[in-house]
Amino acid sequence: MNRIKQLFEEKKNILSIYYTAGYPNTGDTIQIAEALEKSGADMLEIGFPYSDPVADGPVIQASSKQSLDQGMTLKLLFEQLKDLRKTVTIPVLLMGYVNPVLQFGVEKFCEACAEVGVDGCIVPDLPMVEYEEFYKDCFGKHNLSNVFLITPQTAEERIHKIDGLTNGFIYLLSSSATTGKNLEVGNTTEAYFSRIKNLNLKNPTMIGFGISDKQTFDKACSYANGAIIGTAFVKAIADGNLEESVSNFMKKFKA
Amino acid sequence: MLFITLGFNQGKKEKNMKYKVNEKGYYGDFGGAYIPEMLYPNVEELRQNYLKIIDDADFQKEFHQLLKDYVGRPSPLYLAKRYSERYGANIFLKREDLNHTGAHKINNTIGQILLAEKLGKKRIIAETGAGQHGVATATVCALRNLECVIYMGEVDIERQAPNVARMKMLGAKVVPASSGSKTLKDATNEAMRDWINNPVDTHYIIGSVVGPHPYPDMVAIFQSIISEETKKQLLEQTGSDQPDYVLACVGGGSNAMGMFYHFMDDENVKLIAVEAAGKGVSSGFSAATTYLGKEGVLHGSRSILMQTEDGQVVEPHSVSAGLDYPGIGPQHAHLFKTGRGQYVSITDEESLHAGLLCTQLEGIIPAIESAHALAYLEKMEFKGGENVVVCLSGRGDKDLDTYIKYFNL
Ligand SMILES: Cc1ncc(COP(=O)(O)O)c(C=O)c1O
Numbered sequence: 001m002n003r004i005k006q007l008f009e010e011k012k013n014i015l016s017i018y019y020t021a022g023y024p025n026t027g028d029t030i031q032i033a034e035a036l037e038k039s040g041a042d043m044l045e046i047g048f049p050y051s052d053p054v055a056d057g058p059v060i061q062a063s064s065k066q067s068l069d070q071g072m073t074l075k076l077l078f079e080q081l082k083d084l085r086k087t088v089t090i091p092v093l094l095m096g097y098v099n100p101v102l103q104f105g106v107e108k109f110c111e112a113c114a115e116v117g118v119d120g121c122i123v124p125d126l127p128m129v130e131y132e133e134f135y136k137d138c139f140g141k142h143n144l145s146n147v148f149l150i151t152p153q154t155a156e157e158r159i160h161k162i163d164g165l166t167n168g169f170i171y172l173l174s175s176s177a178t179t180g181k182n183l184e185v186g187n188t189t190e191a192y193f194s195r196i197k198n199l200n201l202k203n204p205t206m207i208g209f210g211i212s213d214k215q216t217f218d219k220a221c222s223y224a225n226g227a228i229i230g231t232a233f234v235k236a237i238a239d240g241n242l243e244e245s246v247s248n249f250m251k252k253f254k255a
Numbered sequence: 256m257l258f259i260t261l262g263f264n265q266g267k268k269e270k271n272m273k274y275k276v277n278e279k280g281y282y283g284d285f286g287g288a289y290i291p292e293m294l295y296p297n298v299e300e301l302r303q304n305y306l307k308i309i310d311d312a313d314f315q316k317e318f319h320q321l322l323k324d325y326v327g328r329p330s331p332l333y334l335a336k337r338y339s340e341r342y343g344a345n346i347f348l349k350r351e352d353l354n355h356t357g358a359h360k361i362n363n364t365i366g367q368i369l370l371a372e373k374l375g376k377k378r379i380i381a382e383t384g385a386g387q388h389g390v391a392t393a394t395v396c397a398l399r400n401l402e403c404v405i406y407m408g409e410v411d412i413e414r415q416a417p418n419v420a421r422m423k424m425l426g427a428k429v430v431p432a433s434s435g436s437k438t439l440k441d442a443t444n445e446a447m448r449d450w451i452n453n454p455v456d457t458h459y460i461i462g463s464v465v466g467p468h469p470y471p472d473m474v475a476i477f478q479s480i481i482s483e484e485t486k487k488q489l490l491e492q493t494g495s496d497q498p499d500y501v502l503a504c505v506g507g508g509s510n511a512m513g514m515f516y517h518f519m520d521d522e523n524v525k526l527i528a529v530e531a532a533g534k535g536v537s538s539g540f541s542a543a544t545t546y547l548g549k550e551g552v553l554h555g556s557r558s559i560l561m562q563t564e565d566g567q568v569v570e571p572h573s574v575s576a577g578l579d580y581p582g583i584g585p586q587h588a589h590l591f592k593t594g595r596g597q598y599v600s601i602t603d604e605e606s607l608h609a610g611l612l613c614t615q616l617e618g619i620i621p622a623i624e625s626a627h628a629l630a631y632l633e634k635m636e637f638k639g640g641e642n643v644v645v646c647l648s649g650r651g652d653k654d655l656d657t658y659i660k661y662f663n664l
Binding site for chain 1 (some may be wrong): 279287288289290291292293295296434435440444447448451452454455549550551552553554555562564565566567568
């Protein structure tokens, strides 16, 4: 069974962590995954960097740039992930923009994901219609989940369409924003989270963008199956001892 | 009856749709809307409404009134005598440089600001390279009293200082883009990020035929006034509305698409698109997209772009800020791939010399962008007597510093 499915069947308040592959150093990708699993992360989203990340704020932009400048490529990432499943057991998704996938080759990309034990993908700029027409079969064949985003502005009809098209989880953006904005849970955000909760979607939901501490994490968990932390984590591992930074960061959420 | 043919005329099926956008937003293999979900509602709203709004009689009336009284259209089609003698062909210059604000860019911003108003938007954002689109956007925002934020690469802020001052004077906020190559591509990224963060009341006036569908089509429609007028003017001046060649420079490709639009289906008219070779196509400092690029996705559409094997966008180079872009619009990619258009390139040096030549032969100081198109005349071979139209997309005021430094004037 797909590891993502299993996780959502077994657990609540899922904590998923995003980080940029090859940051802070090219060789850190696997070490960070291992450290995160050890300190209690439930799921990982490994970002493959892109030169023009329009959906990202300054922190993830900078980590992507540094990673690319240091020589990271999608090809190198798959090499680094070759032994992923020897030490990491939690679900792993790859997150990035569509152009590197296109250049790598969609079929080849799916094969490589399956081979190293990646469970799903998040490609924010891959439109639903393109996915349906050109990617879905390939993703299915390799047992990969494709995760779509929804925002407070996404129409209900479209949410149902997304729900029908995906089989991992739905990524609920706390607001229409680039990554790294702080989550301000006011009345409108709560109304939006409740509205989605009441749709009784077939897929679980994860809230992301702007989750940075225990308080915002708990809040998100009251409306969804869990939450995703990106920018705050990327900031936390910028320097210092990697293992220590990871475990100190994770302690805040496990208290 | 200018405004009868301008609208896309969805109802009356045009005789040939080979080069136009299809219902899915594609030109052959190119186009589409590769955007994150955060942009979907805005782009979808636009997609559902743009043709309806543009084809509306009141819209057409207001648009054409402004083009006439405010922009100063029709722009002249000038038979350049000394150029014609030099090349042994009839060289016509389509004088977009005489438009208010000094370039073709205002054709599009007038159209889009009216459209934004119809959609009830209160805030306008735009990216700019040379600053011409930024100025054209700031101008229409002043005209219609709308808030205006312009993103501009740090490098461009430096090399196009007069335009930065103009935008500020017009009441726009100019925000420097400091990521990547700090030029047009990065300014576009920043504008898209702004739009993501302001999903309700903001309209993004893209300055070229790039971006997610329907932008390339919408901008082409607004710019198509260039070839619409040209056809009429040619008919009056030469007795035929079909020239042998039309030439235009290509950054994202909006002046070229405006210049090509009504000639696309006249297969005997040769379309020549001139890209910026920078320091040479093999120098590593170039913006010759069709020569150096491969198919891929940038800024919301599938097109041709300069990129590494890994799919990372390569930073372009051109002396001209308006051509300093690693992609081209999807419709251009289609014209290139089908062979309908011929895509060539001109170096920094060639363009600067062509700019000086135009000044000395015709008394017109062209924008360095436009000088790329003029420079290609030097490389063409004429039998004699051909009719050739060059889109003089803008004037060179903004480039005086560059000209002065290069020629030690
Ligand atoms: C005078 C002039 N010509 C051409 C361009 C290039 O844009 P496009 O290729 O969209 O016409 C610019 C862009 O700033 C410009 O200012």
